[in-house]
Amino acid sequence: MTTDWPLYEVFIRAKSGLSHRHAGSVHAADDEMALNHARDVYTRRNEGVSIWVVRSSEIVASDPQDSAALFEPAKDKIYRHPTFYEIPEDVGNM
């Protein structure tokens, strides 16, 4: 009887110039197998030029319950956006 192999999260770079993006996950006995499985499962149609796999247990994630504390402070700082500032039309494109 084997165990459930570790879960790996799969990230794929669609083409050079783009960042890797989460595609899904695979189970694998080791890192090399995880890469092979990710290739078979997530890139059957030229979806990628590069694959990252990382053990799911290694990912540190924020807790949805903390999302107010983490993200709300940014909400009222609208002066961080360019649209906050009124520039006369005569100035031209800025």
Next chain:
Amino acid sequence: MYTQSLDQQGSKTEHAADAETAEQLAAFQKRVDAEEKIEPKDWMPSAYRRTLIRQIAQHAHSEIIGMQPEGNWLTRAPTLRRKSILLAKVQDEAGHGLYLYSAAETLGISRQQMVAELLSGKAKYSSIFNYPTLSWADIGAIGWLVDGAAIMNQIPLCRCSYGPYARAMVRVCKEESFHQRQGYEIMLDLCRGSDAQKEMAQDALNRWWWPSLMMFGPGDAESTHSAQSMAWKIKRFSNDELRQKFVDATVPQAEFLGLRMPDDDLKLDEASGHYNFGEINWQEFYDVLAGNGPCNKQRMRVRRAAQDNGAWVREAAEAYAQKQAAREAA
């Protein structure tokens, strides 16, 4: 490929004494109503979690078992082109099963448990795969009809409220269109061929039409979990709505092929623009679901044998990984 009637197997114990407050449930429903996606670590009602685990796991099992009827023709495809295509399609089904197992795992069930439930017969899969593929034309009919019905079912699932399921379905739907088109192309070739070939295509249509209609599950009056799944936006259209859409889309395609639908009651209703169709034999549906279809036993036997025959590979891979890890640590 294939969800169908996957809300069929639910236990009636879903409203057990869950310690969920009315406020929590209302806040959750508000998020769903606002079309917010629910993500794995978010709070969700336990019945929502159970419903999704059941539906996604059954969907995944259907993809895995669905490799068998088509796999039957891999070594007998008529040309190398057809063989390459069929191989790619069967690989896709395996891939779809894996995307879906991954999505289900985000809800807290393990892969091993899902596989164990399939092998023990506790979990169900789509009943369409309990029909045999008797001729090459069946491969055409499956792509055209079974994948066509699956697409009708699956496109709304791309907007399912549960994020990982919706994202898996986007990927599945992108690949599914190829499946339907290759099937229709097989039917076209046969229908443009000899009388015997056209007869073969007609025979396949005769046998697959009604089971394909059953894939949408029982009529709305009989469908037990539909209302709740709709409220949770797991489901977007009722079984009957999707079935009607499928019929309306498929009848003209059959006409183009020059084939007859095996339904004497099929008739275009000019007023509504929809096709009326005959009574579905629901007894057959429930019989197949209960395990008495033509191939239920064979499908499970093959799946269990695949699991058993692959055991040594899994054990070897695990032993190798452990050895490598030990060496690195030393």
